[in-house]
Amino acid sequence: MIVRNINDFTGTKFDVDTETWSSKRLLVKADNVGFSLHDTIIKAGTETEIWYKNHVEAVYCIEGEGEIEVLATGTIYPIQPGTLYVLNGHEKHLLRGKSQMRMICVFNPPTTGQEVHDAEGTYPLN
Numbered sequence: 011m012i013v014r015n016i017n018d019f020t021g022t023k024f025d026v027d028t029e030t031w032s033s034k035r036l037l038v039k040a041d042n043v044g045f046s047l048h049d050t051i052i053k054a055g056t057e058t059e060i061w062y063k064n065h066v067e068a069v070y071c072i073e074g075e076g077e078i079e080v081l082a083t084g085t086i087y088p089i090q091p092g093t094l095y096v097l098n099g100h101e102k103h104l105l106r107g108k109s110q111m112r113m114i115c116v117f118n119p120p121t122t123g124q125e126v127h128d129a130e131g132t133y134p135l136n
């Protein structure tokens with residue numbers, strides 16, 4: 011059994027900060043549970059281009075407002091608390107935070123916990 015508290019992640023190597031988002035990786039590959047679980051903040055007024063070609067990501071918004079644009083189609087979905095989106099087609103997308111958003115993210119396969127997006131918006135397959 012694993013029991014953790016988000017407060018214990020602040021400033022650790024599993025607390026990753028970038029220009030447009032920060033993310034605490036609460037469960038990672040080394041935990042051997044088959045997925046990773048992240049508590050992510052999308053910063054207000056930001057846009058991030060993302061393409062998880064090696065992962066499926068499920069994202070559940072619990073705070074804030076924003077939108078996701080699917081680049082292949084131009085379709086825009088609003089995001090608000092209670093919205094879930096799942097990138098089960100590895101969709102390349104733009105994620106926009108209108109206000110600061112807090113998202114609970116699940117990755118399969120799991121991340122190591124240190125990932126930041128490369129030039130394509132991708133995380134490597136570890």
Ligand SMILES: CC(=O)NCC[C@H](N)C(=O)O
Nearest residue numbers: 031033048050069113115
């Ligand atoms: C929602 C999203 O994809 N944000 C980017 C960061 C990612 N969730 C992560 O925690 O690595």
